[in-house]
Amino acid sequence: MACQIKENEIKEKVTEICSEFKNDPNDLIAILHKTQNHFGFLPKEVQAAIAETVKVPQAKVYGIVTFYSYFTMEPRGKHPISICMGTACYVKGAEKVLKEFESKLEIKNGQTTPDGKFSMNTLRCIGACGLAPVIMIGEKVYGGVKQEDVSKIIKEYE
Amino acid sequence: MKSKQIKIALRNCGHIDPEDIADYISKDGYAALGKCLSGSREKVVEIMKMSGLRGRGGGGFPTGKKWELAAAVPGEKKYVICNADEGDPGAFMDRSVLEGDPHSVLEAMAVCGYAIGADEGYIYIRAEYPLAIKRLKIAMAQAREAGLLGKNILGTGFNFDIGLKYGAGAFVCGEETALIKSMEGNRGEPVMKPPYPAQKGYMGKPTNVNNVETFANIPAIINNGSEWFSSIGTEGSKGTKVFALAGKVKNVGLVEVPMGTSLRELIYDIGGGILNGKKFKAAQTGGPSGGCLTMKHLDTPIDYECLKQAGSMMGSGGLIVMDEDDCMVAVAQFYLDFTVEESCGKCVPCREGNKVLYQILNKITHGKGEVEDLKKLKDFSEVIKSASLCGLGQTSPNPVLSTLNNFYDEYLEHVTEKKCRSKHCRALIKYIIIPEKCVGCGACKRACPAEAISGEVKKVHLIDQEKCIKCGACYQKCKFNSIIIE
Amino acid sequence: MKAIKSIGDLKTLTEKLKIKSSADKKKVQICIAMATCSIASGSGKVMEFFKEEMPKQPFEFMIRSTGCMGLCHSEPTVEVTLPDSDPVVFGKVDVKRARSIIEDYIKTGKTIDGVIEGN
Numbered sequence: 001m002a003c004q005i006k007e008n009e010i011k012e013k014v015t016e017i018c019s020e021f022k023n024d025p026n027d028l029i030a031i032l033h034k035t036q037n038h039f040g041f042l043p044k045e046v047q048a049a050i051a052e053t054v055k056v057p058q059a060k061v062y063g064i065v066t067f068y069s070y071f072t073m074e075p076r077g078k079h080p081i082s083i084c085m086g087t088a089c090y091v092k093g094a095e096k097v098l099k100e101f102e103s104k105l106e107i108k109n110g111q112t113t114p115d116g117k118f119s120m121n122t123l124r125c126i127g128a129c130g131l132a133p134v135i136m137i138g139e140k141v142y143g144g145v146k147q148e149d150v151s152k153i154i155k156e157y158e
Numbered sequence: 159m160k161s162k163q164i165k166i167a168l169r170n171c172g173h174i175d176p177e178d179i180a181d182y183i184s185k186d187g188y189a190a191l192g193k194c195l196s197g198s199r200e201k202v203v204e205i206m207k208m209s210g211l212r213g214r215g216g217g218g219f220p221t222g223k224k225w226e227l228a229a230a231v232p233g234e235k236k237y238v239i240c241n242a243d244e245g246d247p248g249a250f251m252d253r254s255v256l257e258g259d260p261h262s263v264l265e266a267m268a269v270c271g272y273a274i275g276a277d278e279g280y281i282y283i284r285a286e287y288p289l290a291i292k293r294l295k296i297a298m299a300q301a302r303e304a305g306l307l308g309k310n311i312l313g314t315g316f317n318f319d320i321g322l323k324y325g326a327g328a329f330v331c332g333e334e335t336a337l338i339k340s341m342e343g344n345r346g347e348p349v350m351k352p353p354y355p356a357q358k359g360y361m362g363k364p365t366n367v368n369n370v371e372t373f374a375n376i377p378a379i380i381n382n383g384s385e386w387f388s389s390i391g392t393e394g395s396k397g398t399k400v401f402a403l404a405g406k407v408k409n410v411g412l413v414e415v416p417m418g419t420s421l422r423e424l425i426y427d428i429g430g431g432i433l434n435g436k437k438f439k440a441a442q443t444g445g446p447s448g449g450c451l452t453m454k455h456l457d458t459p460i461d462y463e464c465l466k467q468a469g470s471m472m473g474s475g476g477l478i479v480m481d482e483d484d485c486m487v488a489v490a491q492f493y494l495d496f497t498v499e500e501s502c503g504k505c506v507p508c509r510e511g512n513k514v515l516y517q518i519l520n521k522i523t524h525g526k527g528e529v530e531d532l533k534k535l536k537d538f539s540e541v542i543k544s545a546s547l548c549g550l551g552q553t554s555p556n557p558v559l560s561t562l563n564n565f566y567d568e569y570l571e572h573v574t575e576k577k578c579r580s581k582h583c584r585a586l587i588k589y590i591i592i593p594e595k596c597v598g599c600g601a602c603k604r605a606c607p608a609e610a611i612s613g614e615v616k617k618v619h620l621i622d623q624e625k626c627i628k629c630g631a632c633y634q635k636c637k638f639n640s641i642i643i644e
Numbered sequence: 645m646k647a648i649k650s651i652g653d654l655k656t657l658t659e660k661l662k663i664k665s666s667a668d669k670k671k672v673q674i675c676i677a678m679a680t681c682s683i684a685s686g687s688g689k690v691m692e693f694f695k696e697e698m699p700k701q702p703f704e705f706m707i708r709s710t711g712c713m714g715l716c717h718s719e720p721t722v723e724v725t726l727p728d729s730d731p732v733v734f735g736k737v738d739v740k741r742a743r744s745i746i747e748d749y750i751k752t753g754k755t756i757d758g759v760i761e762g763n
Contacts, residue, residue: 024343025343026341026342026361027343028344029324029325029326029340029343030323030324032326033324033326060344063345064343064344064345067328067345068325068326068327068328068345068346069326069327069328070325070326070327071326071327085247086247086248087247087248087404087442087476087478087492087493088247088404088410088476088478090247091404091405091478091480091484092405092406123286123327124245124247124327124496124500125244125246125247125248125249125250125286126286126680127244127249127250127252127286127287127680128250128680128681128684129248129249129402129404129410129476129716130250130402130410130411130412130681130716130717130719131681131719132404132405132410134684139288141680141683141684142684143681143684143685143719168714170711171710171713171714172675172677172710172711172713172714172723173710174708174710174711175708175709175710176709176710176711177709179645180645180661181708183654183657183658183661184658184661184662184664184665186658187658189654189655189658192651192654192655196651253679253680254711254712254714255711257679257711257712258679258710258711258712259711289679289683290680300645303645303647304645304646304647304648305648306648312648312649312650312653312654314651408717409715409717410717411714411717412712412714412716413714414714
């Protein structure tokens with residue numbers, strides 16, 4: 001999919017973010033976090049701009065983006081849903097919650113709804129195991145989520 | 159949950175405001191740092207060695223020895239790193255310490271910096287912990303303002319400051335060399351040891367890496383003395399351990415108990431027993447690197463050596479309790495699914511070997527396994543353990559070996575009888591309508607998405623096993639308990 | 645906080661803060677866990693309620709936001725320490741129970757539901 005972000009907007013923002021970190025390639029992870037927080041994802045055009053600014057090969061940036069599960073090259077939804085599939089949540093039925101979200105939103109894990117409202121991915125442990133099963137929508141944590149709660153949760157964002 | 163607990167790492171959690179440094183100081187906060195700065199660096203190392211504290215991140219390496227090694231390496235520039243990556247699914251000890259008592263970690267890192275000769279430290283924290291990050295930033299700013307971090311701390315001439323580095327969702331970055339690589343802006347791929355980080359770590363300099371819980375113990379050890387700390391626990395495992403009790407136990411939460419506490423005390427006395435009156439089956443310790451403890455281990459004292467002998471490991475402290483409804487073959491598959499995804503891919507035994515393990519387990523849970531597969535699981539596991547580059551690969555087959563060892567009958571049933579006694583593996587279960595109980599209401603037929611149920615109104619219904627997709631919709635809908643899972 | 649210039653100054657400050665802490669024991673002390681699990685369970689609303697209601701009461705109090713008490717099974721949790729008494733921890737606190745904590749437990753010493761034993 002062609003990147004919808006304008007070239008000069010990419011250049012301007014990337015220059016600004018990288019200079020906060022003195023264009024230091026050691027801070028690539030922090031740079032990528034901040035850039036993704038701004039644009040919502042890291043398409044190859046943005047990666048290329050970062051690579052040029054901190055003076056590393058584009059392949060290195062691509063290698064980092066594809067290594068870490070936090071980074072995505074596809075746009076996330078307005079309300080990104082993260083379903084914890086850590087052991088405590090798995091044992092308390094997280095798979096059923098995942099299936100219910102997939103069914104209600106009609107998308108699979110890793111996809112975004114056509115209207116761009118919701119995207120879904122699985123996380124490996126948010127660290128709120130006492131409330132298993134746990135999901136996050138944006139930064140909001142929901143604990144003790146059951147299959148029957150899914151519709152109500154989705155409605156909150158409609 | 160409290161009575162059998164001794165809180166050292168968690169001493170302040172729940173009692174102080176983590177966003178107010180005055181609260182921390184009122185509990186003797188930074189007194190340990192003051193005490194250390196009044197004496198020699200060697201004395202600090204000596205106290206840590208005498209305490210017997212061992213790394214709480216999972217490795218269990220003696221902390222004092224680690225500091226001694228880093229202190230002995232010559233060099234103007236050294237680093238202290240706090241491993242706050244806490245990637246073990248089911249573990250939230252470190253998150254709780256960082257959210258509830260962040261200054262204890264900052265103070266301990268400064269103590270470490272003094273002991274080994276470092277003036278700079280970093281906390282490598284996973285991005286999944288936004289509240290912990292926020293509280294750490296507040297704590298660091300307050301400590302700097304109070305002159306407890308930065309230049310000329312407490313007028314002693316000692317300089318030490320701390321920065322934050324973020325993870326980005328990679329379990330392997332909990333391994334210290336992968337963590338360092340990540341801190342340097344790279345993929346988190348581990349490297350061969352030696353050289354160890356103490357010799358050549360972050361930016362090629364001598365570096366000491368310790369876990370959050372390890373650091374959280376240190377101010378208390380300095381203030382109360384190494385003798386006090388070593389009087390708690392067992393011969394080889396001093397002090398306490400924080401456990402994240404989760405899964406099918408009534409009182410899920412965080413507990414801190416002396417080393418040597420039995421599994422029975424943890425699960426039944428402190429944890430309140432198993433939920434819904436079910437039978438205890440297993441407790442997983444060590445996360446994807448660990449193994450399971452069963453009924454026969456209930457009176458095993460929990461310490462580093464005993465857990466290893468039992469085929470598991472301490473790990474970071476996640477303790478997932480499982481009951482009779484959990485299929486141990488599926489649990490092994492769950493862990494391998496995790497490992498395959500999280501493997502950095504650098505070495506063949508881990509990258510390819512774990513994939514094979516996962517495929518075999520997947521075959522078994524889908525009813526296509528054979529007896530020969532059980533030997534393959536064991537053989538591959540041994541090779542992966544001995545030939546992998548780093549701790550992730552070297553321990554990834556542990557859940558397989560441990561469940562094979564303790565639940566061989568279950569594995570055998572899966573492959574020879576195509577049966578899952580926990581009724582978890584969909585391919586191995588059948589939904590059956592009991593004719594004597596069926597009233598012919600038709601609710602199951604209407605709910606079935608595969609049109610696999612036939613029957614007329616007020617007559618006994620029947621499930622066509624060929625068409626049934628085992629979704630369980632009929633079982634959920636039936637109000638007369640006339641559908642069973644076999 | 646002003647910069648602490650020496651180890652001696654730190655000791656003096658610690659003593660001063662301990663004396664203040666002791667004096668605070670004469671007040672009704674309310675600690676509300678505000679860790680990730682707590683907030684996810686609704687402790688934010690409980691905190692707001694106490695912050696709004698306590699100033700209306702005829703006794704001295706202090707409210708403290710804390711980290712995890714380790715009682716994830718009963719979040720939101722609130723620890724109440726009455727003057728010269730041992731702390732009592734309440735679990736599954738919502739606004740209704742928070743109101744009962746003030747009106748029944750704090751004001752009249754009545755035993756109410758939700759106490760987590762062994763704490």
